[in-house]
Amino acid sequence: MKAYNIYITGVGGQGIGLLSQAVLRGIDHAGINAIAVDTHGLAQRGGVVVSQIRCGDQIHSPLIMKNTADLVLGIELHEALRGLGLALRKGGTLVYMDVSWQPLPVRLGLDSAISAEDVQMACKAGGSMAIKVDTTAMKDSRMQNMALLGTIAKHGLIPGVLTEHYVAALEDLLSGELLNKNKALFDAYTDE
Amino acid sequence: MKKLGDLLVGKNPFEEILMGNEAIVRAMIETGTKVVTSYPGSPTPEIATAIQSIPDDKRPFYFEFSVNEKVATEVAFGAALNGNLSCAFYKSVGLNVALDTFVQLGLMNIIGGMVIVLGDDPGANSSQNEQDNRNILKMSRTVVFEPASPQEAYEYYKLAATLARKEHTVVVVRMTTHVCHARQKISVDAYTAGNTYQTDFDSKNGPYIALTSMALDMKRESIKRLHRSGQYIKDAGLNKEITSNNNQKKGIITSGLPYRSVLDVFEKARFRPDILKLGAVNPLEETCILSFLKTHDEVLILEELDDILEVQIKSLAYDSGLKTRVIGKTDDEDYVGEYTPDKAMDKISLVWPDMINDNAKTGVLPIQVPDRPAQMCPGCGHRSAFFAIKKALAQEDITVADIGCHTLGYMPPYNIGEILMCMGASTGMASGLSLFNDKKKVVAFLGDSTFFHAGLPGLINTIFNNHNITLVIMENGTTAMTGHQDHAGTKIPIKDLLKGFGIEPVFSCDTYKQSELTDMVKTAMQTKGFSVVIAHHPCMLKFTRLQRKKSGFVQQHITINQETCTKIHNCVERFGCPTFIRNPNGRVDINLDLCIGDGSCRPSCPEQAVGFDKGAK
Numbered sequence: 001m002k003a004y005n006i007y008i009t010g011v012g013g014q015g016i017g018l019l020s021q022a023v024l025r026g027i028d029h030a031g032i033n034a035i036a037v038d039t040h041g042l043a044q045r046g047g048v049v050v051s052q053i054r055c056g057d058q059i060h061s062p063l064i065m066k067n068t069a070d071l072v073l074g075i076e077l078h079e080a081l082r083g084l085g086l087a088l089r090k091g092g093t094l095v096y097m098d099v100s101w102q103p104l105p106v107r108l109g110l111d112s113a114i115s116a117e118d119v120q121m122a123c124k125a126g127g128s129m130a131i132k133v134d135t136t137a138m139k140d141s142r143m144q145n146m147a148l149l150g151t152i153a154k155h156g157l158i159p160g161v162l163t164e165h166y167v168a169a170l171e172d173l174l175s176g177e178l179l180n181k182n183k184a185l186f187d188a189y190t191d192e
Numbered sequence: 193m194k195k196l197g198d199l200l201v202g203k204n205p206f207e208e209i210l211m212g213n214e215a216i217v218r219a220m221i222e223t224g225t226k227v228v229t230s231y232p233g234s235p236t237p238e239i240a241t242a243i244q245s246i247p248d249d250k251r252p253f254y255f256e257f258s259v260n261e262k263v264a265t266e267v268a269f270g271a272a273l274n275g276n277l278s279c280a281f282y283k284s285v286g287l288n289v290a291l292d293t294f295v296q297l298g299l300m301n302i303i304g305g306m307v308i309v310l311g312d313d314p315g316a317n318s319s320q321n322e323q324d325n326r327n328i329l330k331m332s333r334t335v336v337f338e339p340a341s342p343q344e345a346y347e348y349y350k351l352a353a354t355l356a357r358k359e360h361t362v363v364v365v366r367m368t369t370h371v372c373h374a375r376q377k378i379s380v381d382a383y384t385a386g387n388t389y390q391t392d393f394d395s396k397n398g399p400y401i402a403l404t405s406m407a408l409d410m411k412r413e414s415i416k417r418l419h420r421s422g423q424y425i426k427d428a429g430l431n432k433e434i435t436s437n438n439n440q441k442k443g444i445i446t447s448g449l450p451y452r453s454v455l456d457v458f459e460k461a462r463f464r465p466d467i468l469k470l471g472a473v474n475p476l477e478e479t480c481i482l483s484f485l486k487t488h489d490e491v492l493i494l495e496e497l498d499d500i501l502e503v504q505i506k507s508l509a510y511d512s513g514l515k516t517r518v519i520g521k522t523d524d525e526d527y528v529g530e531y532t533p534d535k536a537m538d539k540i541s542l543v544w545p546d547m548i549n550d551n552a553k554t555g556v557l558p559i560q561v562p563d564r565p566a567q568m569c570p571g572c573g574h575r576s577a578f579f580a581i582k583k584a585l586a587q588e589d590i591t592v593a594d595i596g597c598h599t600l601g602y603m604p605p606y607n608i609g610e611i612l613m614c615m616g617a618s619t620g621m622a623s624g625l626s627l628f629n630d631k632k633k634v635v636a637f638l639g640d641s642t643f644f645h646a647g648l649p650g651l652i653n654t655i656f657n658n659h660n661i662t663l664v665i666m667e668n669g670t671t672a673m674t675g676h677q678d679h680a681g682t683k684i685p686i687k688d689l690l691k692g693f694g695i696e697p698v699f700s701c702d703t704y705k706q707s708e709l710t711d712m713v714k715t716a717m718q719t720k721g722f723s724v725v726i727a728h729h730p731c732m733l734k735f736t737r738l739q740r741k742k743s744g745f746v747q748q749h750i751t752i753n754q755e756t757c758t759k760i761h762n763c764v765e766r767f768g769c770p771t772f773i774r775n776p777n778g779r780v781d782i783n784l785d786l787c788i789g790d791g792s793c794r795p796s797c798p799e800q801a802v803g804f805d806k807g808a809k
Contacts, residue, residue, distance in 0.1 A: 003459070011564065013786070024375060025193075028209060035341075036375045041234035041318025042673060045597065046567030046770055060455035062374045065533045078561050085559035100773075101783060103564035107764050107774050108604060111562040122559055141785040172193035 001032060003056040004159060005064045007087035010075030011101045012044040018173065019073070019145040020051035023152070025169035027055045030161040037062035048079060055158070071157055073148055076101050078114045084122055094123055095131045095151055097144055131155065133189070146182050150189025163190050197245035201252065207379045212342040212372045213238035216281075216309055216365070218380050219349035221252055224387040225279050225307070227271035228255045229264035231645065232674035233283030234318035235372035236311035240281075240677065252385055257677050260615075260645040261286035265293045265308070272304035273400070275390030277353055281309035285614060287325050289646065295332045297362040298417075299402050299410040304390065305356030307349060308364045314496045315530035317369050320595070320614060322529070324497035325366065329474055333414050335363045335421045336474040337430065338448040339371055343378040348430075348471065355424050359417050366473070368496070370530070371449055422475045430471030431480050436464035442544065443488035445481070445505065447473055450496050453536035460537075461547050465492070476504055485509055485516045492543050493520045496531040519543055565603055570771045571736070571790035573703040573729025574598045574666055578606035579767050579796065580706035581635075581664065581727070584713040589633045590625055594618035594647075596639030597673045597731075598666040605768045609637060616646025623650070623659035633717045634661045641671040641679040643686060654722045655693055662716045667728035676734045690724055699725040706795050736788050748789035749805045750782050757801040767796035 006023060010016045020038055027034040034055040043049055052064045069087040072094045074080020080096035088094060098116050105111035116132060123130035133147050149170075153163040167183065174182055193199070199208060200218050210218070216239055220228060230240055243255050254271075258264035261282040268278040280290075287294060287310060297306065316322040329336045337352050339345040345367060352363035402410050425431065442465035446454055451469045458464050468484045470476070485491055485508070493502040502520030509518055521527060522542075529535060541548050568575045578601045585591065585608070593599050593609025594617065602609035611621055622636035638647045643665060654661060665686060671677040690698045699716050701709045709727060716723035739745055750771065752763075757780065764772035764780050771793070773781040794802045 012566070013569070021375075025209060028377060034376070037370050037373050038375075039317075040238070040369075040373055042566050043318070044566075045569060045600070045673070046564075048564045058459050060459075061449060061452040061533050062370060062376075063453070063532045065456070065537065078564065081559055082561040082564075085561070099785070101770065101786065102773055103562045104567065104603070104768075104770075105562040107768065107770070107772060109761070109765065109774060112776070113774075114561060 001056045001160060003054060003059050004071075005069045006053040006055075006071045006073065006158065007064055007069040007083055008051040008053070008073040008075070009079040009083040010049055011079060012046050012049045014049070014075045014101075015142055015145055016049050016051055016075060019075070019148060020053065021173055022145075022149055022166060022169045023158070024053055025172050026161050026166040027053070027158060029165040029168045032160055033057060033059065035059060035062045048082065050083075071095070073152070074119075075099065075144065075148065077116060077119060078103055081114050081119050081122060084119070084126070084128065088126070088128055090127055093129045093131065093157060094119070095133060095148060095157070097133045097135055097148060099135060099141075099144065138185070140181075143182055143185050146185040147189045150186045153186070154190045195245065196242060197247060197250070200242060201246055201250050201383070203383055203385075205380060205382050207377055209375055209377045210342055211238055211375050212339070212345040212367060214242040215342040215346040215378055216349055217242040219346045219353070220279060222381060222383045223350055223353035224252075224277055225353065226253050226276035226304075226387065226389055227268055227278040228253055229258045229267045229278075229280045231258055231261045231264050231282055231286060232671050232677040233286050234311070234674060235313060235367070235369040236281050236283055236309065237674045237677070238372070239309065241675065254389070257679070259680055261290040262293050265290040265297075268306055269293070269297065269300070269302065272302045272306045273393050273397075274304065275392040276304040277307070277357060278304060279307045279309060282311070284310065284312045284319055284323055284325055285321065287328060289615065291328065296402060298333045298414045299407070300400060301360045301397050302356070302362060303360055303392070303397050305353065305360060306362040307352045307356055308362060309349070310364055310366050311372050312366055312368045314368055320612065322497060324500065326473060326500045327498060329364055329366070330500065333418050334474065335361070335418065335425075335472070336366050337363065337471055338366050338473050339471070340448050340451045340469075341371065342374055342376045344471070345371060346378055346380060351428050351430065355421060358424065359421055361417055361421070366448075368449055418475050422477060425472040425475070426477055426479070431477050432469050432471070433480070433484065434467040434469060436466055438463045439466045439488075441489040442466075443468065443484055443491045444494050445470065445484065445491060445501060446494040447471070447501070448496065450494050450531035450536060453531055453533040454494060454540070456533040457537045457540055457548070460549050462549055463547060470501070473501065476501070478508060481505055481508060482512055485514050485518070488516060490517045490519065492540070493518065494531065494536060494539065498527060566600060567770050568597060568600050569733045570769055570786050571732035571788045571792055572597070573668055573727075573732065573792075574601065575767070575769060576706055576729065576792045577664070577666060577703040577709060577727040578608050580703065580709040581713050582606055582608060583710045584717065585635065586633070588631065589635060590622075592618045592622045592625065592634065592636040594636070594638045594642055596642055596666065597668070598637055598639055601637070605766050615642050616648075616650055619647065619650030619654055619661070619663055622661040622663070623654050623657070626660045635713075635717065636661055636663045638663060638665050640665060640667040640669065640681045640686060644680040652693065655695070658721055660721055662713070662719075662723045662725065664713065665724065665726045667726050668731040669728075670731050670734055672731045672733065676731065687726060695722065695724050699723070701725065701727060703727045703729040704792050732788060732790060749784055749787045750789060750791065750793060751803055751805040752780050752782060753801040753803060754779065756799050758799055760798070762796045762798070763793050763802055767793050769793050
């Protein structure tokens, strides 16, 4: 399989780790070679966090070259837009959540916040496809990741990886009540 | 999937997706490593997390967080003198702390063998510099293996353990950040349990006292040991040549993660130079390097950070009278930053412009997004401390930072901490700044884990030499920044220690009592000589995680009374908790995903418009 690059970005504290591991394990369950790397350390304290996943046959470093990501997943609006500029290739796909965690310069009144419209316009200008994930009905924000994962599965965005593979990945990573809750949410977003 | 801890101690071979740091732990187990020590620091703390995922009764070795990297090295060395294979692991700059002990290791006959796993940080992702520790490892004549992937991290640790036992020496496995944190399916061998703790120290195995002429004899022996290790490196096949039938007599010598960057660049290449991939970067295997040089017209040394390989390889080529063109660093930027696939692409394109098919980056238009620096967490006790202490400081006073989450106080809106060096340096630097300085007060900050790690000598020096400074100890009861590891303060109260040093009074205040803390710091700053304030509050990230696990837990939140709010923005602009949302029309709201309902923000509002929502008791 041709190399396929996935760039996941958000804010430290949003739980990017679980999403990244679920995607990586989903790819593995589909029998596809993969390598990944996450941000660790100080950035996890409310800074930008990035997880990079590469799959296919001819992949070596876990780090994705600039503007060669086929898929960017933005868990937060500002980071979705930043990821779009840094990582997405022309014609790639951005899946993002309409969630905003204002960065410091915005809160200090020194800069303007990014809106969903800004993200849509940038995608249009760059010739990329944008999929917005609506999470307004969600009660527990810490499970927003599952909305993203469900959306990836629903649209079959990662070639060769099916819904059942993501489910198997979740079963690897979670158990008991937590698994049930996350799976229910995942299912809600995979349904047509 | 089994739980990580059960997986790591499994008897049978298996294939599983593991992080480089986790793969190291499986290798520790298989090789019968018996004593493991560390001080937490990125990029290596997940080694400890993986170790601690193994229940105590199933873990086949002893593990401790030592008080600092130097002590960790000493404990591991002592255990190895008893005949145990031991391991210490720490981050790049941790080696600086361990150095006094570390440089002696090469002189010693380490009966059990020692492996040190070192997490270097090219790109300074989570360190105060990106120092290339190969400089130090060369100086100390230490054997160094450099894995490029989680699979190699596992394999190289095992080879390092074998060599360390065979030669009674120390071998370093030098990882870098994105090797430590890479996740990949790796395959591991079977594990046979059985070796026991040894207590066979015998001074006859020495000498272990390197004094006067002994030191020189021991150095001679260490040089011989390094030669013998060179033979082992050759026999183990650590250095590999990857040949291409379309090489145009060009070659690349590289190692570690840059090797994988090169492979990615080759995916877009018209021709592919041969690669000599070095698994051992000290000592260098001269025969294979010379033969590689002889068979190519042009050889590019693609190495991250410093020109350690380049200088040695050029010297080899010179001594052998070779005419091969050896290309190394050509620009100052070649010494800076991680050799990502992008950086490798740029360097290779510069050296061989016709090699790459398509180097055009076809992204979307440049996009401006506000920066997002790291922040103290919602409810963080350090935020309350900085907010309160700022009121005690005059404009001209000097504030000195130290390493920890509280370093983030240097950023707006607090701007507290104008100088940062390394672990525990604040007190000493503050003392120097206070000399002949009657006009400005000097206030130093120090974390509680750092207090024990490297803070004590500076603090005692301040007492001994009567320096006129105020020290604020930011006590949160844990080593928070690296993932909440325990530290000595859980057993030895800092306040008792300070009293024992004769410091009187020792001011101490919960940081949520902001006005009390402001007054206390003011009083301390007016005290002539050395004064200490313990500004304590438990790490709220750790606390909140524990709370959420309790059944029936209801998250309460802060709410803004929009009727009484006069939009002066003290909460969002001066207190600065990331929970506050600033709307374009000036209205302030609460981000319910972030707010932990601690209420530490409430004193910041003179209108009392910041209150609790209905969930509050």
